[in-house]
Structures are given as structure tokens and as C-alpha cells.
Amino acid sequence: MFDACADPKSIEGLTWAACYLTSGKHIDFYWSFVTVLLLLALTAPAALAMGFAGATAARSRFLPISILGKGYAAIVRGVPDIIFFLFFVIALDQGIEYLKSLAVCEDHAWPWQGLEFRVCPEAKVPLGKSSAFWHQAYGFGLAVFTFAIVFGAFAANVLYGAMNAVPRAQLETAEAYGMSHGQVFRRILVPQMWVYALPGLSNLWMILIKATPLLFLLGVKDIVYWARELGGSKTQAYEYPHPDWRLWYFLGLLVFYLIFTKVSEIVLARLSARLSHGQATAAGEAQRKAAA
Amino acid sequence: MKRLLLATALTALSGAAFAQDVVRLGTEGAYPPFNFINDAGEVAGFEREVGDELCKRASLTCEWVTNEWDSIIPNLQSGNYDVIIAGMSITDERDEVIDFTQNYFPPAASAYVALAADADLKGIVAAQTSTIQAGYVAESGATLLEFATPDETIAAVRNGEAVAVFADKDFLAPIVAESNGELMFVGEPVQLGGGVGLGLRESDAELKEKLNAAIQSMKDDGSLNALIEKHFGPEAAKF
The missing domain is CATH 3.40.190.10 (Periplasmic binding protein-like II)
Incomplete structure (x- = not known):
């Protein structure tokens, strides 16, 4: 990055540290923080949407939909995450390529031949000749989708419980006013359920933050991958040889995660206070008394 | 909605250039001096130089990909890259599931x-x-x-x-x-093992022939030995 860094083995002290910390690999490391934050920013709403759909389906009075919603939560929650991240992603990737091959390939041979999966080159997603960026973006997209499915199942269960926790009297009153089922759901049930869902959802958020290292299983290089890679001892084959510094890198990650979860806690606490406002819960009652 | 997005993404990806086919080389990037990620964040080491030279000789356009060692064979079979170049020794067990070229690093x-x-x-x-x-x-x-x-x-x-x-x-x-x-x-x-070779899908016979010929030409003109000496020192076993 700097001119002084042209020959790293001849420099020492602060200059060395400055050059070391701005090497291309470190820049990749810093960018991976953005990757993780972006993943969280996309996954959290996606998982919430999946959860909401799952919970709504589970409450449906139409049996097949209800079974679908409950089955989704039960199956995904029961399968170990690591299996999901190892096998589901490969299956999803192959499934997408198979569907695409039906549309673009001339030869419709069954792609699963023994241990290999073969489709014509035009059906590859992304195409073999696409730039590395597309390969990464695709891997990232698969990651977001997989995280959304896994965490959506947990969120579905939380939201299902929260919907059932809304006092029945509230819904009955709404019905007595002549609201339709849809209106009761939208105007009464959903606005009130969040306060019951929030503790469970905040747990999920904390777990999601810590689950991001699973990204590496999907080929996305996250902060834990880079910390391990940068911290590992380096021989003279590298420009900046150093002993095993993983401890320092992982301490850095520890600080990052602690700050991040602390900030999350503060935000969630505020959100909780806001949602409790005017609710017929202990927290809502406490707020009312404090104000009076 | 999701399907719509997916369809849009697929169209966008398939529209991205119809140039020459690219051979994707998969490596681990954590095994110096065979392969490692250098301080610029790129794949480097003995296999980087060998791979680039082989691609040049076989007139292939190559791109480097890193993948964890654990899942390096399944991802080859799944088609995420076309060649494993990761210091992988040729063994009978591996030969049952994938194909190897001739070795480019002697049994060590x-x-x-x-x-x-x-x-x-x-x-x-x-x-x-x-x-x-x-x-x-x-x-x-x-x-x-x-x-x-x-x-x-x-x-x-x-x-x-x-x-x-x-x-x-x-x-x-x-x-x-x-x-x-x-x-x-x-x-x-x-x-141990029969030397280090390039790993390929068993169905990729054509690519295997091209790479075998390229490795042979590097062995014949001594450039492979020169690279071995450069990365592993004068005492390393050569061809």
C-alpha cells in the first residue's frame, strides 16, 4: 500500500506494523467484517419473513397448510445446523443447476452420475467464465437463503407461541366489533404479539450473530476464516513471517463480538420498552405506574 | 417473490459474457510452500507457478479458487471447480473417486x-x-x-x-x-503415496489429456525441476 512497504523484510518496528496491517490480506480481513454485517442485515429480515410465514401457516385452519407450517419448523429445527450447511447447500446448488439445465442444455442426460454431478457448461450457476465476484455473490446468496431457512424455522416457533400468547379476550372483542379474521389478525393479533415474541427473537439474533462463522462452510470467507489464516504462523515463504499470532486475532474478534452483542442488547432493550407501551403485560403495567 | 428474484438472478448470470471456457483450479491455500495465500491475498507458491505454466502450455484460461481441504473432493465432483491442485498425493483410495494426472511432484x-x-x-x-x-x-x-x-x-x-x-x-x-x-x-x-498429481473428475478425460501433455513438456524441458528447486530448495527430490 505504501512505498515503504516494497521490501517488507528490510523494515522494522512501527513501519513494519503499518505495512503488515495494511497488506492486501488484511484489507480482505477488514472487508470480511462488512460481509458479516451485510449477511446479518439481509438474513435477519429474511428469517423473520420465513418465520412469520411459517407461524401464520401453522395457525391456518386449513389442515394441509397448518401441517406444512408445523412440519417446516419441526423438521428444520430437528436437523443439525452443520448438516444443513454442508448438504443442503450442495443440494440447493445442484438443484438450481439442474433446473437451469432443463432450460438451456440440449442434452438432457440425468446429471447425477455416480458421485459426480454433471450439467452442460451453460447450465452452471454462475457460469465458469463469470468473474470471481459473481461466484462470491452466488455463494453469499446461498448463504443468506440457507441461514434464512434455518433461523426462520426457529423464528416460526417463537412467533407461533407469541401469537397464541395474545389474550383471547382481545381477539374476541375485535370479533364482537365485527372485524373479519384478516382484520383481527392484522389490527389486533400482529401488533400485540411482538412484545411476546421479542425475548425469543432477541435470543435468535444473538445466536445468528455467533453463527456467522458457518459462512466458511459455504465458501464465503468470513472474519473467523481470515483471523485463523492471518494468525497462523508464517514462514519465510511469506512477506511478513511471524510466529503463531492466532490468539491476538481471536482476541480482536472477541472484542468485536462483545461490542456487537452489547450494542444489540441496548437496541433490543429499547425496542422491548417501546413495544410494552400500553400493553396489558407486567412491563406495560410498570411503565404505566412509572408515568402516573 | 423469491422465485422471481431467483429467475432474475439466473438471467443476469447467464447473460454474463460468452467467452472462452474457463478452467477453475481449486486449491487449499494453507499449505506452504505448495500453496498459500500470500500477503496480497492471492494464491501463491509452487503450485501457483506450476498451474499457471500448465494452463499456458495447454492454452487454457484458468482461474484460482480456494476451498477447505475437508470438502475439496466433493466440491470437485459437484462441479464447483474443475481441477484440484492442492499438494494432493496420488493414492488408490482417491483414485477410486476421482482421476489423477501424472505426478508433477515426485513421491516424497x-x-x-x-x-x-x-x-x-x-x-x-x-x-x-x-x-x-x-x-x-x-x-x-x-x-x-x-x-x-x-x-x-x-x-x-x-x-x-x-x-x-x-x-x-x-x-x-x-x-x-x-x-x-x-x-x-x-x-x-x-x-508415502505416488507423488502429487492434479485431481480431476473421472469424466473429464479430454482435460486430463491436455494437462498430462503439459506436465510432460514441463518435465522434459526441466522447467518443472527448476520450479521445485526454487520453492523446496536444492535437496528436494526432482524428476
Whole structure:
């Protein structure tokens, strides 16, 4: 990055540290923080949407939909995450390529031949000749989708419980006013359920933050991958040889995660206070008394 | 909505250039001097130079991809890349699931490294998961301690988790040389495997022929030996 860094083995002290910390690999490391934050920013709403759909389906009075919603939560929650991240992603990737091959390939041979999966080159997603960026973006997209499915199942269960926790009297009153089922759901049930869902959802958020290292299983290089890679001892084959510094890198990650979860806690606490406002819960009652 | 987005994404991707086919080279990026990620964040090392030269000779456009060692064979079979170039020794077990080109690195010795000369090689020995060395340790009567990356196997010996590490001698040599006498080779080196070759899908016969010819031409004009000497020092085994 700097001119002084042209020959790293001849420099020492602060200059060395400055050059070391701005090497291309470190820049990749810093960018991976953005990757993780972006993943969280996309996954959290996606998982919430999946959860909401799952919970709504589970409450449906139409049996097949209800079974679908409950089955989704039960199956995904029961399968170990690591299996999901190892096998589901490969299956999803192959499934997408198979569907695409039906549309673009001339030869419709069954792609699963023994241990290999073969489709014509035009059906590859992304195409073999696409730039590395597309390969990464695709891997990232698969990651977001997989995280959304896994965490959506947990969120579905939380939201299902929260919907059932809304006092029945509230819904009955709404019905007595002549609201339709849809209106009761939208105007009464959903606005009130969040306060019951929030503790469970905040747990999920904390777990999601810590689950991001699973990204590496999907080929996305996250902060834990880079910390391990940068911290590992380096021989003279590298420009900046150093002993095993993983401890320092992982301490850095520890600080990052602690700050991040602390900030999350503060935000969630505020959100909780806001949602409790005017609710017929202990927290809502406490707020009312404090104000009076 | 999701399907709509997916369809849009697929169209966008398929529209991205119809140039020459690209051969994707998959490596681990954690096994110096064979392959590693250099400080610029790019794949470097012996295999980087060999791979680039082979692609040039075979007139292929190549692109480098890194993948964890554990899942390097399944991802080849799934078509995420076309060639494994990751210091992978040619063995019968691997040959059953994938194909190998002829070797571009001669059959080399594996060795034990420990903190003390009298280390018990039948004790706890560290090796990388799914390597021929791990298989050898498991059969040697020692207690095998597996790690996902080569670097962790060394760290395990340094912090006393394992008595010794068993790995390619060429990988261990620079680490021992730079440890200021802390680490040392113990016991006799062991010959394992049939050299290092490029791994390919069994159905990719055409690509295999091209790469075999390119490797042969590098062997014939001595450029492969020159690269081995550059990265592994003058004592390394050559063709």
C-alpha cells in the first residue's frame, strides 16, 4: 500500500506494523467484517419473513397448510445446523443447476452420475467464465437463503407461541366489533404479539450473530476464516513471517463480538420498552405506574 | 417473490459474457510452500507457478479458487471447480473417486516433527484430516489427532497437545529450519503415496489429456525441476 512497504523484510518496528496491517490480506480481513454485517442485515429480515410465514401457516385452519407450517419448523429445527450447511447447500446448488439445465442444455442426460454431478457448461450457476465476484455473490446468496431457512424455522416457533400468547379476550372483542379474521389478525393479533415474541427473537439474533462463522462452510470467507489464516504462523515463504499470532486475532474478534452483542442488547432493550407501551403485560403495567 | 428474484438472478448470470471456457483450479491455500495465500491475498507458491505454466502450455484460461481441504473432493465432483491442485498425493483410495494426472511432484517423504528428539511416536500424533499421513498414523498404532488445517497440526505440537506432527517433509522443512531449534525431525522419513498429481473428475478425460501433455513438456524441458528447486530448495527430490 505504501512505498515503504516494497521490501517488507528490510523494515522494522512501527513501519513494519503499518505495512503488515495494511497488506492486501488484511484489507480482505477488514472487508470480511462488512460481509458479516451485510449477511446479518439481509438474513435477519429474511428469517423473520420465513418465520412469520411459517407461524401464520401453522395457525391456518386449513389442515394441509397448518401441517406444512408445523412440519417446516419441526423438521428444520430437528436437523443439525452443520448438516444443513454442508448438504443442503450442495443440494440447493445442484438443484438450481439442474433446473437451469432443463432450460438451456440440449442434452438432457440425468446429471447425477455416480458421485459426480454433471450439467452442460451453460447450465452452471454462475457460469465458469463469470468473474470471481459473481461466484462470491452466488455463494453469499446461498448463504443468506440457507441461514434464512434455518433461523426462520426457529423464528416460526417463537412467533407461533407469541401469537397464541395474545389474550383471547382481545381477539374476541375485535370479533364482537365485527372485524373479519384478516382484520383481527392484522389490527389486533400482529401488533400485540411482538412484545411476546421479542425475548425469543432477541435470543435468535444473538445466536445468528455467533453463527456467522458457518459462512466458511459455504465458501464465503468470513472474519473467523481470515483471523485463523492471518494468525497462523508464517514462514519465510511469506512477506511478513511471524510466529503463531492466532490468539491476538481471536482476541480482536472477541472484542468485536462483545461490542456487537452489547450494542444489540441496548437496541433490543429499547425496542422491548417501546413495544410494552400500553400493553396489558407486567412491563406495560410498570411503565404505566412509572408515568402516573 | 423469491422465485422471481431467483429467475432474475439466473438471467443476469447467464447473460454474463460468452467467452472462452474457463478452467477453475481449486486449491487449499494453507499449505506452504505448495500453496498459500500470500500477503496480497492471492494464491501463491509452487503450485501457483506450476498451474499457471500448465494452463499456458495447454492454452487454457484458468482461474484460482480456494476451498477447505475437508470438502475439496466433493466440491470437485459437484462441479464447483474443475481441477484440484492442492499438494494432493496420488493414492488408490482417491483414485477410486476421482482421476489423477501424472505426478508433477515426485513421491516424497513424510516425516515426524516434535519438540524433543526422544518423542514417543506411538503417543499422540497430529496430522491433517483426510491426508495420507493421517491414514498412516492411524495404522502405526499411535493415537491420531486430526486437524482441519496444516497450521493447526504444528500449533498442536508447540502447545503440547500432541507429541509429534506427521506431514510432508517438504512442508515441515522450512518450519523446522525457522523454529530456532525448538522443533526437530524425529525418526526416519517414510515414503508415502505416488507423488502429487492434479485431481480431476473421472469424466473429464479430454482435460486430463491436455494437462498430462503439459506436465510432460514441463518435465522434459526441466522447467518443472527448476520450479521445485526454487520453492523446496536444492535437496528436494526432482524428476
